[in-house]
Structure formats: C-alpha cells, structure tokens
C-alpha cells in the first residue's frame with residue numbers, strides 16, 4: 001500500500017490532459033505550490049514508549065514482530081481519508097505510533113493488552129489501515145506511548161462448515177485473501193467494498209462495513225454469526241446460534257466498536273455458495289427521483305438484484321463522459337447498475353422480475369455494457385483520487401442513510417451544505433445501498449484546493465454533518481465514527497447513549513488504552 005495514497009503505486013492513474021484542462025476551467029484547480037513530501041521527508045516525533053516496554057512486548061510476540069523503525073511507523077500512520085492523505089503529502093507524521101506489534105494468536109493479543117494496560121500504553125488495532133474516519137488516530141493524552149496492533153499475522157481460514165454455511169476466519173485476512181481461501185471450498189463471503197483490495201475482515205466487523213453487493217449478500221455485520229474478542233479484562237466469545245432470545249445480543253456491542261472495546265481475534269461468518277454466473281446491466285431513468293422510486297420498489301420486493309446502485313444526474317454525466325468529451329453537455333438522465341449473482345436459473349428469475357418492475361417504473365434497459373464497465377472500474381476510483389490531489393483538487397466522499405420518505409430532503413440538504421461551504425464544487429451522489437425501509441446516499445465532492453485544504457474540507461464536512469443530522473440522517477451508513485464523526489455521533493445517540501458507551505468502555509477497558517479518542521463521545 002502506498003504510504004501517502006492508495007494501493008499499488010504501479011497502478012497509479014494518470015489524469016488525461018482534457019480532464020486537467022477542465023478542472024482548471026470549470027473548478028479553478030491549480031497545481032499546488034509545494035510538491036508532495038517524499039518518504040524520507042516525513043517528520044516523525046521521537047518515541048515516548050518507556051524503556052523496557054518493547055522488550056516486554058517482544059517477549060510476548062517475538063522480537064521479529066515488534067517494529068519501531070521509521071518505515072513501519074509511517075506505514076501505520078492514520079488511515080486513507082483525504083485529510084489523512086493531505087497530511088502525509090505534507091510530510092506530517094505526527095500521528096505515527098511509537099511501535100508496531102504483530103501478534104500471532106488470540107493469547108498473544110490478550111498478553112499484549114496486559115503489558116500495555118500495565119504501562120499505560122494506548123493500543124490501536126490495525127487491520128488494512130483503510131479507515132476514512134480517523135479510526136486509527138489514538139489520542140496520546142495521558143498515555144506513555146501508542147502502539148499499533150497490526151493483525152496481519154492472524155490470517156487463517158480456521159474452518160469451513162458447509163452444513164451450517166459458516167466459516168471461521170481470522171481478522172487479519174484481507175478480503176481478496178479471504179475470498180481466495182473460501183473459493184477453495186466453493187464458497188464466497190460476497191463482501192466487495194471499494195476498499196476490497198486492502199481492507200480486512202476484522203476492520204469490516206469493527207467498522208460495520210457495507211459492500212457493493214450488500215443488496216444481495218447483506219452488510220458485513222449481518223454476516224457475523226459469532227466472534228472471539230480479546231479485551232483488557234479477558235476474552236468474550238459471542239454467538240452460538242443463528243438467532244437467540246437469550247438477552248440482548250452482545251455481538252452488536254462489538255460490531256462497530258472500532259477497536260475501543262476489544263480486539264476481534266476470530267470471526268464466524270455466514271458464507272454463500274460461490275455464484276456460477278454474474279450479470280451486471282445498466283438502466284437509465286429520466287431523473288434521480290424516478291430512479292430512487294424504482295429502487296424502493298425493488299428493495300421492497302423479495303428476490304431483487306445482488307448489486308443495485310443509482311447515480312444522480314451529475315455523477316451519471318461525469319461517469320458516462322469519455323475524458324476527451326468531458327465538458328460537452330450531455331443530458332444523460334440517471335444511470336442505475338443492477339447486478340445479479342447466483343446460479344443461472346435463479347439469476348434469470350430475479351433478473352426478469354426486476355426488469356419488469358424497472359421498466360414499469362420508467363426505466364430503459366441499456367444492456368450489459370454500462371454494468372460491465374462499472375464492474376471493471378469498481379476499484380479504480382481511489383487511484384484517481386491520488387492524481388486529483390496531486391493536480392490541486394480536493395476530492396473526498398461522505399455517506400449517510402435515512403428512511404425512504406426522508407431521502408429527497410437529505411439529498412438536497414447535503415448538496416446545499418457542500419455548495420454553501422465550498423463555493424462551486426462538483427458534487428456527485430449515488431444511492432449506494434438499499435433496504436425495504438430506506439437507503440444510503442454516497443456523495444463525492446471535487447473542488448479546487450484552497451491554500452489551507454485541511455481547513456477548507458473541515459468546514460465543508462462540518463456543514464455537511466450538521467445538515468445530515470438536521471435532515472434526520474445517520475452520520476454514517478458504512479464508514480463508521482472514528483474521530484471525525486464523534487461529535488455528530490454524540491448528537492445522534494444523545495447523552496444517555498453516550499453514557500452507556502462510556503460505561504461499557506469502563507468495564508471492558510478500565511485503563512482506557514484501546515483506541516482512546518475514537519468513537520466514544
């Protein structure tokens with residue numbers, strides 16, 4: 001993973017000349033005056049870990065698995081939000097952990113937490129490092145130091161149970177590794193977020209991730225049948241039946257807890273038979289309102305598509321335009337992608353039903369090409385973000401969700417807040433996930449970088465968050481809370497909700513070493 005950007009540096013996307021020109025003409029984007037820092041220019045603070053702590057940690061996990069070199073520290077600094085990348089590009093490594101610890105078993109995680117609690121060292125559980133909400137930046141205040149607990153060595157498929165359709169898997173598995181291991185058993189998780197190539201199973205559970213095929217396979221938190229969690233107070237083993245009436249479901253306390261309550265060391269996940277057929281196709285609707293009405297209809301019927309997303313007019317226009325044609329006015333309406341995965345008979349049945357409903361709702365089928373094009377490019381947008389940042393544009397995303405009846409108001413409110421704060425940005429949106437009762441809106445914003453791009457985005461994000469709460473949306477549908485959404489989350493759950501979370505935290509983590517400053521209001 002590129003330390004100051006996304007993914008494999010060999011896959012870096014070049015911005016075509018017409019796009020550069022358009023960015024300049026339409027948004028006033030100019031190349032930044034100061035070039036991005038090189039790896040060697042990143043400024044790190046001296047480690048504050050008390051002497052002897054590294055030795056104690058090495059005694060637990062082995063000396064090879066405790067790293068305090070600059071390379072390890074820089075690669076575990078923050079996550080991959082645009083502000084995170086802007087800071088790295090400015091050479092700011094001030095949030096780097098003092099050391100990186102790589103445990104090889106649940107027991108080692110328990111012991112590492114014991115050492116850290118005894119020496120007041122903060123611990124940041126680290127999966128793929130793709131958080132976009134500041135979930136990997138622990139507060140140092142009151143702590144003797146910070147270690148990143150990288151779960152990469154916990155990367156086994158422990159067992160696959162084709163009778164119950166449950167696989168036990170370790171949290172450090174990246175999604176492609178997990179899919180590869182499951183494919184050996186003819187199985188799939190069906191979890192394909194845009195961060196698929198780098199994010200891990202533990203991170204998906206800890207941040208309640210949702211994937212591009214969640215309409216069919218469900219959100220990640222729906223897949224978690226059981227889990228083992230290491231806390232500073234000992235081990236939690238949760239989930240022993242598909243459903244239970246044995247009191248509140250404690251799995252829900254850990255799902256979304258973003259490393260603040262414990263470290264997930266094992267997951268028992270619902271799996272599916274790997275599909276033999278995948279069909280993606282495009283549909284055009286005259287406008288966003290007509291498209292969302294059609295989506296609602298599908299979401300409220302049983303047996304809909306596996307993938308279902310709808311771009312608004314702006315995102316459709318930008319997405320459909322070939323770089324050389326960008327800027328030409330194109331009245332393209334709104335593009336919907338509907339995808340079906342499964343066995344041929346099942347795919348045919350669902351596709352036929354959905355096609356009938358979509359056509360009745362005013363949709364025009366565009367055939368497979370737009371759907372296939374979406375599937376081919378589904379993991380490439382983060383690479384483009386790096387090129388846009390280098391060109392002097394700020395590009396960032398944010399997401400929310402609400403019930404269907406409130407969706408138009410939420411859509412308008414967020415757009416208005418972003419344009420009000422940023423002047424004349426490009427604001428694109430798509431409905432990314434649908435449910436019988438509502439949907440999620442995913443916004444992408446592109447604007448010319450101000451002299452202080454961090455301050456510029458912080459103001460826009462604050463305005464958008466306030467608009468989301470006022471319009472009745474949730475502060476996050478799938479990115480989580482981290483540090484960035486903590487204040488808005490406090491408003492969303494209220495004072496008593498915050499008190500409950502603090503109470504749980506106190507019980508599981510009395511020294512408060514787990515991810516301090518993240519999630520808990």
Ligand SMILES: Cc1cc2nc3c(=O)[nH]c(=O)nc-3n(C[C@H](O)[C@H](O)[C@H](O)COP(=O)(O)OP(=O)(O)OC[C@H]3O[C@@H](n4cnc5c(N)ncnc54)[C@H](O)[C@@H]3O)c2cc1C
Pocket residue numbers: 006079080081124125126127128129130131132135136151171192193194195198199200201202203204205206207208209210211212257258259260262263264265382478479480482515518
């Ligand atoms: C380009 C891009 C695209 C994205 N697309 C999507 C998307 O489509 N859908 C989506 O849901 N999200 C998306 N995200 C956000 C991110 O990928 C998810 O939040 C993902 O779940 C994080 O997984 P990770 O392994 O990288 O976790 P990390 O970023 O390493 O950690 C996330 C949080 O979970 C905690 N954590 C990690 N592992 C554990 C563990 N084992 N036990 C306890 N706590 C743990 C961390 O401390 C942190 O607070 C995207 C991010 C980027 C950068």
